[in-house]
Amino acid sequence: MDYDVIIAGASFGGLAAANALIGKRVLLVDRKPIGTGQTSACGTLYGVIEALDLHDSLRQVHPTIVLHTPHHDLTYRLLYPFCTFDYADFCTLLADRTGADFLQAGVLGLDGDTVVTSRGTYRARCFIDASGWRAALSPEGSMAHQPQRGMSFGLETTLPYPEEGLHFWYEPGRLLPFGVTWLFPVGSVSRFGIASYQGQTNLRAGLTDWLSTDFDLPPDGFHGGYFPYVLRTPTAGQVFRVGDAAGHCLPLTAEGIRPALYFGLAAGRLVRRVLDGELSLARALSLYGDFVMERRVYYDLLLTLQDWLIHLPVRLTEAATRFFHWPRVLKPVMQAYWRAFDPAALSPTAGEIEIMRRSPQRKRHRLAT
Numbered sequence: 001m002d003y004d005v006i007i008a009g010a011s012f013g014g015l016a017a018a019n020a021l022i023g024k025r026v027l028l029v030d031r032k033p034i035g036t037g038q039t040s041a042c043g044t045l046y047g048v049i050e051a052l053d054l055h056d057s058l059r060q061v062h063p064t065i066v067l068h069t070p071h072h073d074l075t076y077r078l079l080y081p082f083c084t085f086d087y088a089d090f091c092t093l094l095a096d097r098t099g100a101d102f103l104q105a106g107v108l109g110l111d112g113d114t115v116v117t118s119r120g121t122y123r124a125r126c127f128i129d130a131s132g133w134r135a136a137l138s139p140e141g142s143m144a145h146q147p148q149r150g151m152s153f154g155l156e157t158t159l160p161y162p163e164e165g166l167h168f169w170y171e172p173g174r175l176l177p178f179g180v181t182w183l184f185p186v187g188s189v190s191r192f193g194i195a196s197y198q199g200q201t202n203l204r205a206g207l208t209d210w211l212s213t214d215f216d217l218p219p220d221g222f223h224g225g226y227f228p229y230v231l232r233t234p235t236a237g238q239v240f241r242v243g244d245a246a247g248h249c250l251p252l253t254a255e256g257i258r259p260a261l262y263f264g265l266a267a268g269r270l271v272r273r274v275l276d277g278e279l280s281l282a283r284a285l286s287l288y289g290d291f292v293m294e295r296r297v298y299y300d301l302l303l304t305l306q307d308w309l310i311h312l313p314v315r316l317t318e319a320a321t322r323f324f325h326w327p328r329v330l331k332p333v334m335q336a337y338w339r340a341f342d343p344a345a346l347s348p349t350a351g352e353i354e355i356m357r358r359s360p361q362r363k364r365h366r367l368a369t
């Protein structure tokens, strides 16, 4: 075998999996250099940065979320603060810990124990697909050929505009009928975005109009893409699916980073046990499937709320936002939201800390030849 494990996609899910496999022969394959393919606003719970010790990527901590609707603005004081971070710093810091080989190439598919890429073929014992919604390594049953189904679409621009707190606007009559806009401050700049829960992709004009009307600013370049809101099967044949490849992005809140890291680490930890001879591959795949499906309740609940948001009259939605603003309601809701993907699980275990200490090649990821 060329490698113990091949991981398709070197973003949140793939890098988390590689972090659980330090000391093994791991090949990360991505069509872009690590840290250059930002699609998201990079907002997550501050606890994620703490658990992974990625403080050098942190740009701003946000103790509040402000929700703007047609008839009121509500400020939610958060039990657990959110934060925004720098994508390039986050990914390179995480990648450099792994000691994995990195190949910049397109993944074209899996043929038996061989990954076919645009730069040659590579064999391995185990496979993790963290290549985003197209699921390049395991496209069966994915949304690759029907992107509009079960997918939202978002577009962003970054502009010089310092601000406090994470802001969301839900004004279906004025902005987007089935979507939201947001402003995520990141130090001296802010990420302004627009997303359609119906997967509508022609959003440039809407984002431009909103920026011009409400902020008197023109957009400066765009990034974004699809993000799924429907869970897919967590495994496909012998492949573990992680992050957007498995539909792990949460409905309604569109939080996909924490689940991708969470399930990426879980898959990586199970693969390590396979390589160490503790588990058969079939058993590890089955355990991973069960682990993902135990959290299905959070996805079902948030999908119901997402459906309500886009179908209920706006006055009813506003009543619901006032209900959740009540501290006695907000506190248990936030506790459950935290527990769904507890950031504590992202911290290295005692065994992993020992492996890191013993792994001399861990210093930097290397370019595969």
Ligand SMILES: Cc1cc2nc3c(=O)[nH]c(=O)nc-3n(C[C@H](O)[C@H](O)[C@H](O)COP(=O)(O)OP(=O)(O)OC[C@H]3O[C@@H](n4cnc5c(N)ncnc54)[C@H](O)[C@@H]3O)c2cc1C
Binding pocket: 008, 009, 010, 011, 012, 013, 014, 029, 030, 031, 032, 037, 039, 040, 041, 042, 043, 044, 105, 106, 107, 108, 130, 131, 132, 133, 134, 136, 153, 154, 155, 156, 193, 223, 224, 225, 226, 227, 242, 243, 244, 245, 249, 254, 255, 256, 257, 258, 260
């Ligand atoms: C506009 C927007 C804003 C968002 N904001 C947030 C936010 O603030 N917070 C949050 O938690 N979530 C946010 N999300 C969702 C979040 O970005 C995703 O859920 C998350 O990035 C999923 O991580 P991932 O590792 O599974 O996939 P990705 O981050 O999509 O990474 C997939 C990787 O695979 C690579 N790849 C793809 N195809 C191939 C191929 N064929 N060969 C080789 N490599 C390939 C890509 O280059 C990429 O590096 C946002 C999404 C969008 C679109």
